[in-house]
Amino acid sequence: MTERTLLEPGQAAPDFSLPDQDGTIRNLSDYRGERVILFFYPEAMTPACSMEACEFQESTAPLAAAGYRVLGISRDAVEKLRRFADRNGLEYPLLSDPETTVHKAYGAFGTKNSYGRIIEGVIRSTFVLGADGKIEHALYNIKATGHVARVRKLLDA
Template sequence: MTETTRLEAGDPAPQFTLTDQDGASVSLGDFAGQKVVVYFYPAAMTPGCTTQACDFRDSLGSLKGAGYQVLGLSKDAPAKLKEFQEHDRVNFPLLSDEDLSVHHAYGAYGVKNLYGKEVTGVLRSTFVVDESGTIQLALYNVKATGHVASLRKKLGLDA
């Protein structure tokens, strides 16, 4: 498999329109003029992804207070995302990218090391998009635990 192109700070954020957990269409362009945290996670309702989503959930008030909207993307179907949202009280949009087209556009799908073995899959990644639609931060292969605290530090927010 060819290596997926990775985005860097200063690159234009790839635009997308995806279906959320409620079946509504959500576009990155809906948030023009706002700062957006777009994060990719492997699978709803798995331990690491739940930890990460709950960290974003618990930090959402202060992130929104600092002007950031959060969008979580996975390859899960909208029905699974709805179950995840309800089970863990996720308070931000969860978007379904079943064909992985947005994952590929952001470089969030490719070869990774899983338990010492090379596999192809979702790369847990986070992107901060500024008000003009430009990538401010591109973070690949982040850890589920402690990621939101690390991100807050990178953004200059108090933990």
């Protein structure tokens, strides 16, 4: 089983370079100077992940008004992310991390309980990063339902 390292507020967010749904490489360092909401989700096209992604889409305007950019990360291939974005009208970057390198750097992959079974997989997690690249909030083991509303309340957005 994979040993997880959990990140905490005040730590520097691990940098990364990943392709988005259009194949464009996105570097976290390119967002320095902006506040970022980075959310890790298990799989595109599934009901819970679709709901969470759509709730983030519906909240992009108020989050942007409060100074936040949204980025989603999953293990899905670029092509699947393109279909997911098109199907759900998602306009923010969806990043592909099939090797789970970035997931592991953020503690968003490891041992979890899934319907009573202990498995290895993606741990639904959200990170709020400050303009300085440091973690302001690290939210692990979250539920898709109502999560975006909780994040907005936490950020007063």
